[in-house]
Amino acid sequence: MRTRRKQPDVPAPDTRWDEIVPGLWMGGHEVRTASGQLEFVVVRDEFDLVQTLLRLPGHGPDPGVEHQVWPIPDGPLDGTQLAGVIRLAQAAGEALDAGRSVLVRCYHGYNRSALVVAQTLMRRGHSADEAIRLIRSRRSPWALHNDLFVEYLRAGLHTARLLEELTE
Numbered sequence: 001m002r003t004r005r006k007q008p009d010v011p012a013p014d015t016r017w018d019e020i021v022p023g024l025w026m027g028g029h030e031v032r033t034a035s036g037q038l039e040f041v042v043v044r045d046e047f048d049l050v051q052t053l054l055r056l057p058g059h060g061p062d063p064g065v066e067h068q069v070w071p072i073p074d075g076p077l078d079g080t081q082l083a084g085v086i087r088l089a090q091a092a093g094e095a096l097d098a099g100r101s102v103l104v105r106c107y108h109g110y111n112r113s114a115l116v117v118a119q120t121l122m123r124r125g126h127s128a129d130e131a132i133r134l135i136r137s138r139r140s141p142w143a144l145h146n147d148l149f150v151e152y153l154r155a156g157l158h159t160a161r162l163l164e165e166l167t168e
Contacts, residue, residue: 010142011032011142012030012038013027013108013109013110013139013142014032016028016031016041017109018109018140019138020121023096023100023101024096025047025102025103026105027041027103028106029041029056040059041059043060043061043065043103043105044061045062045064046101047061048066048095048100048101049065049067049092049100049103050065050102050105051067051069051091051105051116052068052069052070053070053071053106053112054071054106068091070087072084072085074112077160078165079164079165082164085115085119085157086157086161088104088119089116092117093124104117108142109140109143110139110142110143111144114149115153117135118135118144121134128150128153129154131153132150
């Protein structure tokens with residue numbers, strides 16, 4: 001299964017991760033340094049919960065840090081994959097409610113992580129468009145450049161999941 005599409009026109013982020021709302025962070029596995037070089041990002045113990053949508057060996061987090069892994073492609077998702085995104089968003093919200101810090105990450109921290117973060121925000125009362133705007137303003141204008149993920153959010157992930165399961 002391919003989990004990341006090569007998109008040479010999409011720049012690597014300038015930051016390892018960004019706080020979208022207090023305690024909820026979005027990030028990736030690669031960052032562009034001030035000198036323009038690409039550098040891998042390794043999570044240690046900066047967060048209480050790390051949710052990973054693309055797992056690369058050696059990128060953390062440290063032992064003892066809660067780590068939830070749900071690899072999904074940066075493309076069409078089936079019903080099971082959408083259900084996992086919904087569960088991750090619920091777990092992120094519960095962690096935030098408990099005062100814990102959460103990092104949701106994928107390769108660049110633009111699409112897959114944004115899908116989970118947006119769903120988390122929507123569960124907390126934001127509309128899809130508010131969540132998308134907030135993520136793009138705090139992380140990057142490149143966040144959610146996957147139009148299909150935007151469509152999933154606008155339709156509602158539960159609805160998108162039901163529709164995907166009907167077509168399987």
